[in-house]
Amino acid sequence: MGASSDPARFSTLRAQAQIQDGDDALRHLRDEFQVPSKADIKRTTLEKQQDRSDPVSADEATSCTYLCGNSLGLQPKRTATRINQYLQTWSTQAVQGHFKPLDDSPLPTWLDADARAAKLMAPIVGADESEVAVMQTLTANLHLLMSAFYRPDPKGRHKIILESKAFPSDHFAVLSQIRHHGLSPDTSMVTIESPYSEDSLITTYDIQSIISKHAADTALILLPGIQYYTGQLFDIPTITAYAHKHEIFVIWDLAHAVGNVPLHLHDWDVDAAAWCTYKYLNGGPGCIGGAFINSQNSLVTTAITDEEPERGYGQRLSGWWGNDKATRFQMATKFHPVKGAAGFQLSNPSILDITSLSASLEVFELAGGVAPLREKSKKLTAFLEEALSLLSEDAKKLFRIITPSDPDYRGAQLSLLLGDNLLNPVMKHFEEDGIVVDERKPNVIRVAPAPLYNTFDDCVSFAEAFEAALLAAQK
Structure with missing residues (x-):
């Protein structure tokens, strides 16, 4: 590593970090995770090489500084244990694993795995468990929600509002939904951007102004809880209430917010939301997603009978796993939806995925939920900001x-x-x-100290390396 112009700055800061790490009531949670070593992340083989002529140095054997939980969370140690228990169930019980509980296993039957995951997820998003479904993936869930709640009228409400720098998949979903209904994005898609911010930040006022301007012909709003590029947290309750004032349905993409900040979707009267689980929720790459559907939007409003079962549950797409458990295995061809968000499920979920996700959600229970994690997160991010403010003047000119x-x-x-x-x-x-x-090309680095496993010392390591990297890069 290149030397900084004043190494004493980082020595003092590291001493402060070690004090804060020692006082951290959540510091034990780091031991719940597999943190790769510096040598691990440089390896080009799956297994460690045992016969290396150049043994790993003490520095290389130390943990890497992992500040990328906003892209992929680290693996909880209990994930391997839970997945092995799932594999044991499959290998010894085969099809019986769907229905047969095992006395010495903490895992639910496969029939009930999605319900247990929804129960673990509900407090993280601030919802009743009946309003949460663990299913599909993020973009698939956005499409499912829009298929149910985007009902455009070309002569009335037909527009969808989203931010101009929305994550590409959100743009793709909106474009395809508009075209699916025979409409044109040129007239049915409205994007929000601030006329004042050079950093792509959007104020609540910016959003409210666009809503007001297009209220008469807007059918749906799709916004992120946290903007992926800038890390900006939007005022979800205020924006939701303003949309409702104008009778507009709002879907929130919570990919970067879930497990990151406290959410109170039920109390905020959010209409619907979707999220992935591989970032701050540490479910694993491409893991199963989640959806919230406000209880008032998932009602079955007519009695379901064998004679007339297909009415009274809205415009949702229907599938095998959304069918009521009481009748699911009767193999009837008439749809009886499960009450709540679970009735929006389609195929039976991957038990491997749900097992992996639930292992991490157990760690959130150990943490006492998102609230204490948020308090630590604020301190970590503020400390990182302070560390960056102590870089040399030459380095600070470069970012x-x-x-x-x-x-x-x-x-x-x-x-x-x-x-x-x-x-x-x-x-x-x-x-x-x-x-x-x-990185986000052409010139943005995203640094995310996750409170479940990152430390204040990690922030110092980043700042020290960042200064050296900047000064070396400009030469």
């Missing part, structure tokens, strides 16, 4: 933070906008130093 400075308007992420042509050499330097963050 700026584009995430809101107000802790109440950001999650566990700082996005750093670098000067031109610095991204690649800086990321290369991080590889050599064992620093794991992610």
Whole structure:
């Protein structure tokens, strides 16, 4: 690592970090996770090489500085245990695993695995468990929600409002839904951007202004709880209430908010939401997603009888696993939806996925929920911001933070906008130093200290490596 102009700055800061880490009431949670070593992340083989002529140094054997939970959370140690229990069930019980509980296993039957996952997920999103379904994946769930709640009238309400820098898959989903209904994005899609911010930040006022302007012909709004690029946390309850004032349905993409900030979807009267589970929820790459559907939007309003079962449950798409458990295995061809969000499920879920996700959700229970994690997260992000403020003047000229400075308007992420042509050499330097963050081309680095497993010391390690990388890159 290149030397900083004043190493004493980082020595003092690291001493402060070690004090805060020692006082951290949640520090034991880091031991719940597999943190790769510096040597691990440099390896090009799955297994460690036992016959290396160049033994791993003490530094290489230490943990890497992993600040990428906003892209992929680390693996909980209990994940392997739970997956092995699932595999044992499959190998010894085969099809009986769907219905047969085992006395010495903490896992639910496969028939009930989605219900248990929904119960674990509900407090994380602030919902009744009947309003939560663990199913499909994020974009699939957005499509399912829009298929149920986007009912455009070309002569009336037909527009969808979203932010101009929405995650690409959200853009794709909106475009395809509009076209699916025979409409044109040119007239039915409205994007929000701030006329004032050079950093792509959008104020609540910006959003409200667009809603007011297009209220008469807007059918749906799709917004992120936290903007993936800037890390900005939107005011979900205020925006939701303003949309409802104009009789507009709102769907929230909570990919970067779930497990990151406290959510109270039921109390905020959110209409519907979807999220992935592989970021702050640590479910594993591509793991099963989740959806929230407000209880008032999932009602079955007419009695379901064998004579007339297909009425009274809205416009949702229906499938095998959304059918009531009491009748699901009678193999009848008339749909009797499960009450609540579970009635929006389609296929039976991957038990491997649900087992992996539930292992991490158990760790959230150990933490006492999202609230204490949020308090630690605010401290971590503020400490990271302080560490960046102590970089040399030469280094500070080469980047700026584009995430809101107000802790109440950001999650566990700082996005750093670098000067031109610095991204690649800086990321290369991080590889050599064992620093794991992610990039958004052409010039943004996202740094996310996750409170479940990151430390204040991690923030110092990043700042020290970042300064060295910046100064080396400009030479």
